Amino acid sequence: MYRVLMIEDDAMIGDMVTMYLKEEGFHVIREENGTSGIAAISQFQPDLILLDWVLPDMDGLAICRQVRETSSVPIMIVSMKNKIVERVNALGAGADDFMCKPFSMHELIARAHALIRRAQRYPSMNQLPDAQSRHQEQEEVKPAKSTVIAAVMDKQDKITLNTNTRSMCVYGEIVETTYSEFEIMRCFINNPGRVYSREDLLQTVRGFDSFVTDRAIDVHIANLRKKIEDNPKEPKWIRTVWGVGYKFVHM
Structure with a gap:
């Protein structure tokens, strides 16, 4: 129940x-x-x-x-x-x-x-x-093997995503994410340097959020910057591509 x-x-x-x-x-x-x-x-x-x-x-x-x-x-x-x-x-x-x-x-x-x-x-x-x-x-479920993907920054793994537990670690510390934030971060880490339009990211998270809009994508990006950037106001990792969308860069 x-x-x-x-x-x-x-x-x-x-x-x-x-x-x-x-x-x-x-x-x-x-x-x-x-x-x-x-x-x-x-x-x-x-x-x-x-x-x-x-x-x-x-x-x-x-x-x-x-x-x-x-x-x-x-x-x-x-x-x-x-x-x-x-x-x-x-x-x-x-x-x-x-x-x-x-x-x-x-x-x-x-x-x-x-x-x-x-x-x-x-x-x-x-x-x-x-x-x-x-x-x-x-229901007794056999645990799935953890799959970890990482973004190497500053010569170390700054961000790791565990796709089994859907958890994100920043410098080894677990940081809470929403479903959509995790999906966006997974796209970024799997495709560094790729430019994603807001529509691309909408398609990525649709089905997780019941109310997603272009503005909601901007909110997700702002929240992710707060969680991974040293200075969210001057982001180094999640970059804005003016007139297009966003991209993720790493060392």
């Missing part, structure tokens, strides 16, 4: 979503504010977080950023906000999906299953151990 943590202060919406998810076999708990919601993560160890943007005590995006410091649990933001820039901001904060209120319960459930399925298929090194143990108990 998959666990869903809903952080939602609207009782009517919370009760309705809880009822539908329980009917689909999910174990659901609801917290009404960000403080109790964050506290519940370590105790409940959810497989998915449904997060309202506007909460009584905290901004939903601030919660999203805080969760992303320690966990890669899938996060779906559910909000009345529906502008593209707001969706992009949610993506930049680390959300995996975004749904606008009002929404179809059938679509919500389908997206919930999809997010959990992807998280199981591509587990993070920082995945909560109890959640992973539950998944392993459901």
Whole structure:
């Protein structure tokens, strides 16, 4: 039984979503504010977080950023906000999906299953151990052989990607990435020097993000620069090719 943590202060919406998810076999708990919601993560160890943007005590995006410091649990933001820039901001904060209120319960459930399925298929090194143990108990799977690709910079492996665990290391330290950031970084490392247009990168990540746009690609690139560059404002590795897109260079 998959666990869903809903952080939602609207009782009517919370009760309705809880009822539908329980009917689909999910174990659901609801917290009404960000403080109790964050506290519940370590105790409940959810497989998915449904997060309202506007909460009584905290901004939903601030919660999203805080969760992303320690966990890669899938996060779906559910909000009345529906502008593209707001969706992009949610993506930049680390959300995996975004749904606008009002929404179809059938679509919500389908997206919930999809997010959990992807998280199981591509587990993070920082995945909560109890959640992973539950998944392993459901089905004994022989671990695949790890495949590591690396970009040599400054005469050493600065960036390594493990395609089995879908984890990225920068100078030996694990750095959390979203699904799309990992896919973009894998393209870059496998094809150094190749210029990728935004459309190329959109095609690369489509199917991982439910809302990808040219602007979202720019957000992914900005986030990756923060994670791998010594000075993100003057990037050495992920270069902008003006009028075309981006390319990755290494020593």
